[in-house]
Amino acid sequence: MQLILLLLSCHVASAAIHSLKHVYTASSEVPNFPEFVAVVFVDGFQTEHYSSITKTTVPTQAWMSRVTADDPEYWKRQTSYWEGQEQIGRVNIEIGKERFNRTEGIHVIQVLNGCEWDDETVEVNGFGLISHNGEDVLILDMKAQRWIAIKPQFLRTQHKWNNDKSWLEFMEHRLTQECPVRLKNSLMYGKSTLQRTELPRMSLLQKTPWSPVSCHATGFYPDRALMFWSRDGEELHEHVVHGELLYNHDGTFQMSVDLNLSLVKRDDWWRYDCVFQLSAVEDNILTKLDPAVIRTNWVEKPSATTLPITLSAVVAVVSILTLATGVTVYKKKKAKSPSDSPDNVELSEKLKPET
Structure with missing residues (x-):
């Protein structure tokens, strides 16, 4: 899974390398998620989508709809392909349960394959990777035409696939011949998007x-x-x-x-x-x-020496306001009461500053 994410997000600084990637996810007992989802990426843009719910492959970029004019059966053919992969995905889920001796709980199989094409050197590189429950288990070395098991539970699969020459030849044909053709066609359809230049x-x-x-x-x-x-x-x-x-x-x-x-x-x-x-x-x-x-949005904070001075000034202002308010209330009450009232005398004595 880690390598799959890296390959999906990896971008090359060269001006000439383009990529087409197929990714499918088969799962069991994952709530609110289809048992099978497949997507296709061209230079990092998702161009196609299929799921076990819709049972149909659809374009996810407007420019991919143009493929119908050149190949009217394209989307039907892609749907048929992913339906077959959906069945294989279910089988792989059961194999994963057996290999790791876990029949219950969530199981997820992810498969990534595709190609890179250098439009200057015309070099083509095919790749393949399989993960189980978030860990990479098998990787394809296309140049050596062999699969490599990363987890010991899949050594049996490694030996089986490497001994099946027809399977290796099929993968080589699909990834180094068919894939570059589809990639070039997609680049042509999406030229205004995929081959544009925007300065930063x-x-x-x-x-x-x-x-x-x-x-x-x-x-x-x-x-x-x-x-x-x-x-x-x-x-x-x-x-x-x-x-x-x-x-x-x-x-x-x-x-x-x-x-x-x-x-x-x-x-x-x-x-x-x-x-x-x-x-x-x-x-x-x-x-x-x-x-x-x-x-920058950095603002200099008040220093430790200015903070006490600021607080002292606030206290002084509050004290002055409090004293002024008290004097005002006293004057108002004195004006309303007789000067010889016992209450007035008592209040006057309380407010009189001590000597």
């Missing part, structure tokens, strides 16, 4: 004056990008922390790289640049380390 919005961010300065790029596409800090034009490797590549809700991407300023002299800031490189764009985007453009 650059910012320098800092939490406090003592925090690292984060160079942040967002809104760029494609995801094949590099970003780093440089000094006098030379890339820095020390005192630099690279953040993860993240998706934005609009289909673009964001990333950041932090520079630790503890060893950077203030007079040398002008020598540092944040460098952003985007595939298919010839010129780099440079952001100078300039304190005038650093954005």
Whole structure:
């Protein structure tokens, strides 16, 4: 599972590599979740979806609907394929229960396979991976044409599949010949989306004056990008922390790289640049380390010496207001009562300052 997630989220900085990935999940006893779900990704975009509830493969990108004009039976054929995989998924669930000697509870099988294609070198790479209950159990080495068991419970499957030459030949044909054709077609249908170029919005961010300065790029596409800090034009490797590549809700991407300023002299800031490189764009985007453009919401807090003075001033104001209010009440009551009233005399004596 860990490797499946890594492969789904992994993006290459090269300008030429594209990918098509098929992922299906078969499960049992998972509440409010279909027993079988399959999705297809092209360069990180989900393009197709099938589930055991709908029993139909549907496009999840508007541009994938264009495939019908060239191949009217495409969606019907995909539905038939996933229906077959759904049956295989149920069998694999039972195999997993037997291998791990667990017949009760939740069981999940995930299968990932697909291909990568370099449109410059024309090199094709097929891959396959199977996980059980969140742990990777089998991985396909396409170049060596063999499966490798990561868990001992699946050594029997490894030997069986590696001894079945027809099965290995089928996987090679599907992943290194059929898959690249489908990938190229999808890239053609989604050219305006998948092969567009959008430059990033650059910012320098800092939490406090003592925090690292984060160079942040967002809104760029494609995801094949590099970003780093440089000094006098030379890339820095020390005192630099690279953040993860993240998706934005609009289909673009964001990333950041932090520079630790503890060893950077203030007079040398002008020598540092944040460098952003985007595939298919010839010129780099440079952001100078300039304190005038650093954005922060840090506000200096009151010091310990000013706080007591502030509190003393508040107490003094409250005391003055309290005394003034008391005098005002006294004057009003005195005006309403006879001066020789016993109550008035008693109250007057209580308010009179002691000598």
